[in-house]
Amino acid sequence: MTARTGWMAVAALAVALGATARMAGQSPQPQQPPPTEGHGGPPPPGAQAPAPPPGPGQAQRRELPRFPAHQRPQADPAVIERGRGLYVGNCGPCHGADARGGQLGGPNLLRSQLVLADNDGELIVPVVHKGRPGTIMVPRPDIAEADVKAMSAYLHHLQAQGSNQGGPPPGEEVPLDILVGDAKAGSAYFEQKCATCHSTADDLKGIATRVPEAMALQNVWVSGGRAAGRRQFRPPTARSAVTASITLPSGEKVEGPLVRLDDFLVTIRQADGTVRSFRRDGDVPAVVVSDPLKGHLELLGVLTNTNMHDVTAFLATLK
Amino acid sequence: MTAKRLLLILPLLVLPVALAGQGRGVAPKDLGKPPVDSWPTYSGDYSGKRYSPLTEIDRTSVKRLGLAWTARLTAGTGGGGGGGFRRGFGGPPVIVGGDGPADFPAVPANVKGTPLVVDGTIYVTSPDNVWALDARDGREFWHYFWRTKGSTPIANRGVGIWNDFLYFVTPDNYFVSLEMKTGKERWNKVHADFAQQYFSTSAPIVVDDHVIVGTGNDLDSPGYIQNFDPVTGEVKWRFYTVPMKQGDPGLDTWPSLESARHGGGHPWLPGVYDPETRLYIFGTGNPIPAYTAGRGDGDNLFTCTLVAVNVDTGKMAWYFQTSPHDMHDWDSAQTPVLFEGVIKGKPRKLISTAARNGYFFTLDRVTGEHIVTTKYGTATNWVKSIDKNGTLRRDPGKNPIVPGTLTSPTSGGTINWEPPAYNPDTKLFYVPERNGISIYYLTDPDPRGSMGLGGKEEVQVGNAGNFLTAIDPLNGEVKWRRPYPGNGFGAGGGGLLTTAGKLVFSGDASNNLVAYDAETGKPLWHSRIGSVSNAPITYMLDGRQHILVAAGDTLYAFAIYE
Numbered sequence: 001m002t003a004r005t006g007w008m009a010v011a012a013l014a015v016a017l018g019a020t021a022r023m024a025g026q027s028p029q030p031q032q033p034p035p036t037e038g039h040g041g042p043p044p045p046g047a048q049a050p051a052p053p054p055g056p057g058q059a060q061r062r063e064l065p066r067f068p069a070h071q072r073p074q075a076d077p078a079v080i081e082r083g084r085g086l087y088v089g090n091c092g093p094c095h096g097a098d099a100r101g102g103q104l105g106g107p108n109l110l111r112s113q114l115v116l117a118d119n120d121g122e123l124i125v126p127v128v129h130k131g132r133p134g135t136i137m138v139p140r141p142d143i144a145e146a147d148v149k150a151m152s153a154y155l156h157h158l159q160a161q162g163s164n165q166g167g168p169p170p171g172e173e174v175p176l177d178i179l180v181g182d183a184k185a186g187s188a189y190f191e192q193k194c195a196t197c198h199s200t201a202d203d204l205k206g207i208a209t210r211v212p213e214a215m216a217l218q219n220v221w222v223s224g225g226r227a228a229g230r231r232q233f234r235p236p237t238a239r240s241a242v243t244a245s246i247t248l249p250s251g252e253k254v255e256g257p258l259v260r261l262d263d264f265l266v267t268i269r270q271a272d273g274t275v276r277s278f279r280r281d282g283d284v285p286a287v288v289v290s291d292p293l294k295g296h297l298e299l300l301g302v303l304t305n306t307n308m309h310d311v312t313a314f315l316a317t318l319k
Numbered sequence: 320m321t322a323k324r325l326l327l328i329l330p331l332l333v334l335p336v337a338l339a340g341q342g343r344g345v346a347p348k349d350l351g352k353p354p355v356d357s358w359p360t361y362s363g364d365y366s367g368k369r370y371s372p373l374t375e376i377d378r379t380s381v382k383r384l385g386l387a388w389t390a391r392l393t394a395g396t397g398g399g400g401g402g403g404f405r406r407g408f409g410g411p412p413v414i415v416g417g418d419g420p421a422d423f424p425a426v427p428a429n430v431k432g433t434p435l436v437v438d439g440t441i442y443v444t445s446p447d448n449v450w451a452l453d454a455r456d457g458r459e460f461w462h463y464f465w466r467t468k469g470s471t472p473i474a475n476r477g478v479g480i481w482n483d484f485l486y487f488v489t490p491d492n493y494f495v496s497l498e499m500k501t502g503k504e505r506w507n508k509v510h511a512d513f514a515q516q517y518f519s520t521s522a523p524i525v526v527d528d529h530v531i532v533g534t535g536n537d538l539d540s541p542g543y544i545q546n547f548d549p550v551t552g553e554v555k556w557r558f559y560t561v562p563m564k565q566g567d568p569g570l571d572t573w574p575s576l577e578s579a580r581h582g583g584g585h586p587w588l589p590g591v592y593d594p595e596t597r598l599y600i601f602g603t604g605n606p607i608p609a610y611t612a613g614r615g616d617g618d619n620l621f622t623c624t625l626v627a628v629n630v631d632t633g634k635m636a637w638y639f640q641t642s643p644h645d646m647h648d649w650d651s652a653q654t655p656v657l658f659e660g661v662i663k664g665k666p667r668k669l670i671s672t673a674a675r676n677g678y679f680f681t682l683d684r685v686t687g688e689h690i691v692t693t694k695y696g697t698a699t700n701w702v703k704s705i706d707k708n709g710t711l712r713r714d715p716g717k718n719p720i721v722p723g724t725l726t727s728p729t730s731g732g733t734i735n736w737e738p739p740a741y742n743p744d745t746k747l748f749y750v751p752e753r754n755g756i757s758i759y760y761l762t763d764p765d766p767r768g769s770m771g772l773g774g775k776e777e778v779q780v781g782n783a784g785n786f787l788t789a790i791d792p793l794n795g796e797v798k799w800r801r802p803y804p805g806n807g808f809g810a811g812g813g814g815l816l817t818t819a820g821k822l823v824f825s826g827d828a829s830n831n832l833v834a835y836d837a838e839t840g841k842p843l844w845h846s847r848i849g850s851v852s853n854a855p856i857t858y859m860l861d862g863r864q865h866i867l868v869a870a871g872d873t874l875y876a877f878a879i880y881e
Contacts, residue, residue, distance in 0.1 A: 163773065230778055305716065
């Protein structure tokens with residue numbers, strides 16, 4: 001997989017100075033997930049993601065720019081492009097070509113209070129012209145005001161692509177290697193821990209073809225098939241569904257996939273597709289829940305990162 | 320007909336004039352008392368216990384608890400919250416404040432804070448909205464709506480009351496004061512810089528003539544609490560949770576002043592107050608960037624820390640860091656609990672907190688001296704060692720890495736914002752406990768670090784169970800765990816309430832409000848009202864004990880009628 005970061009842009013700064021290397025900035029506004037409470041955390045595997053609150057407002061609001069950095073009118077693309085070239089040449093060595101800070105110690109400008117508060121260079125121009133006394137930022141009165149404003153437009157253009165939860169704008173794509181494990185060690189671990197339930201000749205045959213992307217493959221096998229990605233849930237199969245066995249006071253026994261369970265009610269799906277609910281009063285009726293993924297949960301308690309990466313590397317060979 | 324009722328009905332005859340609430344105010348000296356016929360501050364009193372001395376509803380009588388009324392709230396200018404036929408009269412006009420654009424759609428009402436109840440009137444909030452409702456039937460007295468400029472409308476934790484005035488914060492960071500009786504705005508002040516992407520959610524805490532409230536932000540910025548003058552709205556002091564200048568304490572735990580000044584530590588939630596020491600004690604949020612490099616190797620003080628500040632001076636008296644150099648967005652902003660106990664034969668004034676990182680702490684609240692550190696999240700697996708002073712040392716092997724790290728809890732935490740409770744009768748500390756397990760992938764390996772919450776991908780791959788958990792805070796031992804059956808969403812609702820009736824009220828993971836036996840955790844009563852979104856509160860009204868709770872945009876009041 002790859003991720004977008006600005007690091008490669010910085011690493012390539014020496015060659016990128018003044019040049020027109022591909023930079024963060026021309027990408028469309030990233031899709032921003034709705035903010036979740038307390039910074040959220042992902043939903044449990046196999047669960048439905050929580051529905052957004054009712055009403056039309058929420059759906060519309062999600063696309064609305066929420067902060068000044070996203071609301072500020074954007075300059076003409078030609079101005080932004082000119083500002084980008086000027087910025088990379090004049091400011092990039094210290095502040096980073098992506099404005100996230102540079103190797104010479106200049107601060108990240110995307111989170112700068114001054115740049116966030118600036119609208120059209122009115123705060124940035126004086127700093128460029130007068131410098132920052134006591135730092136290595138020297139006065140640059142030689143840069144015309146219009147040019148500083150163009151650079152400001154470029155910074156605001158970058159800020160506009162940040163996420164509401166403070167994430168930076170998407171930058172260059174950087175390859176991220178998930179397959180760092182030892183496939184041979186993974187095979188041995190599989191034989192020891194997984195082969196009691198799973199077979200590479202049967203249920204996992206061709207798993208790497210069915211789930212070709214390494215991160216998704218790792219998520220799928222560790223979660224027991226329930227989660228492929230952050231919001232990519234897979235419905236339980238007949239093999240992985242949680243079932244309940246209910247013994248009524250009459251002695252009648254009812255079994256089926258569990259639909260719902262709390263301290264007061266248990267609901268199962270019957271063979272004909274209908275659901276049936278039973279009121280619970282303490283231990284009556286007796287309810288025994290069977291989770292075929294119990295073994296996975298136990299494994300999660302002992303699985304090390306090395307084990308996990310090894311098994312992922314092994315499963316990735318099962319084309 | 321009493322004079323009070325007459326006063327109530329008179330305005331009905333001259334609609335459409337806003338109905339004045341019946342509401343008397345609350346003198347600050349009454350705020351610290353155990354709540355009986357009111358719930359006048361975020362936690363009921365200053366202690367954070369969320370404990371009510373009321374006993375009418377107990378383990379026997381709770382079986383007869385029934386619905387008194389419901390009221391559905393409508394955010395924005397659409398109007399029409401509350402029960403009854405009031406809308407047939409046109410309803411009281413919505414009082415509109417704020418200078419945001421008129422076409423910005425209102426966020427649907429979602430009550431994730433604590434309503435305050437004073438003199439038969441309920442003051443309840445949702446982001447950008449405050450309502451005064453008749454506690455007898457949920458009817459709307461007035462509704463104030465703030466036109467926002469934008470921001471992240473995650474939640475609002477409620478209002479604070481000082482005499483006859485209300486105070487609350489808006490998502491776009493205004494500190495607003497209203498008249499309690501009418502909802503009329505007195506003034507508004509800027510609490511934090513909207514351009515820096517602060518968004519405010521907390522509930523103000525009133526102590527004497529201090530109104531204290533904290534910040535929130537996900538972008539790299541410093542957290543702080545401010546003390547406002549209740550009359551003028553002037554800021555009396557501001558306390559930053561991270562070093563802001565050379566010489567500030569904690570600076571040596573950051574790679575640079577620049578890093579510290581953007582280091583987060585937002586005090587998202589209300590704290591507690593100890594009148595004897597005049598200390599306001601609160602938790603701070605995670606360091607920023609949350610998941611990546613960029614903060615050196617130090618502890619990043621005073622993020623993820625319990626901090627005690629003198630209310631009069633704004634100076635720090637002590638601190639204890641519950642998550643040094645957090646790497647998983649596990650803030651420690653949870654409201655702590657003040658209580659008394661005997662440690663090694665000596666009576667002590669104590670404070671406890673159950674942190675988002677799965678660990679429980681008890682300290683001396685006068686000195687900050689450490690007493691207890693224990694793990695309460697059963698699957699929590701990120702700690703390498705515990706110092707002799709109780710400080711956790713993380714396993715760097717649990718940092719998010721490119722090929723993925725298997726870690727519990729999830730970034731949502733063992734507990735999140737939901738307030739815990741402490742019952743002095745059972746001497747137990749109650750907290751919802753969630754044991755999700757995630758793979759954390761680093762997606763931004765840039766050694767400069769990412770920004771905000773950027774730079775990681777997380778997938779939850781398992782759940783080792785969710786519980787209502789009772790902890791003995793004197794030694795940190797878990798006395799019992801009551802499972803919240805179901806697949807996890809909403810486990811623990813929006814926090815807890817405990818009472819002298821030996822009950823704990825909580826949402827479960829299946830849309831029920833449940834009353835549990837506070838001694839054993841056995842469920843005794845429930846009502847399936849939907850996903851419970853705040854901590855229930857309780858108060859006496861007309862001789863009956865009421866339980867008030869929210870599920871999203873609807874309030875539910877329960878009482879015993881036979």
